[in-house]
Amino acid sequence: MTLPLTFRSIVVASKNQLTCDLSGEAAILHVDSGQYYGLDAVGARVWELVQQPRSAREVCDALLEEYDVEPGRCERDLLQLLESLANAGLIEIREEPPAPSGERSGG
Numbered sequence: 001m002t003l004p005l006t007f008r009s010i011v012v013a014s015k016n017q018l019t020c021d022l023s024g025e026a027a028i029l030h031v032d033s034g035q036y037y038g039l040d041a042v043g044a045r046v047w048e049l050v051q052q053p054r055s056a057r058e059v060c061d062a063l064l065e066e067y068d069v070e071p072g073r074c075e076r077d078l079l080q081l082l083e084s085l086a087n088a089g090l091i092e093i094r095e096e097p098p099a100p101s102g103e104r105s106g107g
Helices: 041-049 056-066 071-087
Strands: 010-013 017-022 025-030 035-039 091-094
Touching: 025 041, 035 041, 041 056, 041 071, 056 071, 071 091
Parallel strands: none
Antiparallel strands: 010 091, 017 025, 025 035
16 A cells, blocks of 8 residues: 655655666666656656655755746646656655654645
8 A cells, every 4th residue: 555645755766667768758667567657857857856765845846946837836746746656666655754843744
């Protein structure tokens, strides 16, 4: 069962995949299923960012710094992409880290 995805969720690429850079785009092979997936340039950047565990918020913030995109659209499109990658078994969604004491969690 996949954990629900929020902006505090930690996302990281699965170990059961192989990736190839195709002139700024990405081709990913899910080793267990034998299925290939393709990502455009922005998707490939997301893929690059999730090679190390980081929160979905950190990924979104990086995209907002690098691309001229409206924040709401970036958030919606990113969550949709991450959900698709998780459903395909290409990324893992890990539990949100606990908020430091005295701080409220924001989502």
